[in-house]
Amino acid sequence: MTLNFQALFPLMIGGAIGTVLRFVIYQIADRHLNHSYPWGTIIVNLLGSFLIGVLWSYFDKSSISPAMRVFLFIGILGSFTTFSTFAFDNLSLAQEGAFRVMAINILLTNVLGIGLCFVGYYLVKMFG
DSSP states (O other): OOOOGGGHHHHHHHHHHHHHHHHHHHHHHHHHSOTTSOHHHHHHHHHHHHHHHHHHHHHHHSOOOHHHHIIIIIIIHHHHSOHHHHHHHHHHHHHTTOHHHHHHHHHIIIIIHHHHHHHHHHHHHHHO
């Protein structure tokens, strides 16, 4: 596998955009939602999962350049969603003894995240 240097610029720009969007959502969640649950993480992961399904389905019907795929899927959505923060949130919940909340978080993120990816994909197929 060779490194495609032409993909690096869209990747960097997309990564910056996704990171800023994630930070904004974390700030809004922190300001308006209960602090005993990692709302920011679940919001970005579920929204990102849904958007990946929507965009993937949309681009099944129309052509998209490899650079645009890198920009959207790896850059923006890859940096917008965050598995490492999800893992850290669950570790923090376990350290606090909040095992029930941790289990709910793991189930919600995984089941709803995958489900929303499928929902987004098939909504575009049905109505797009």
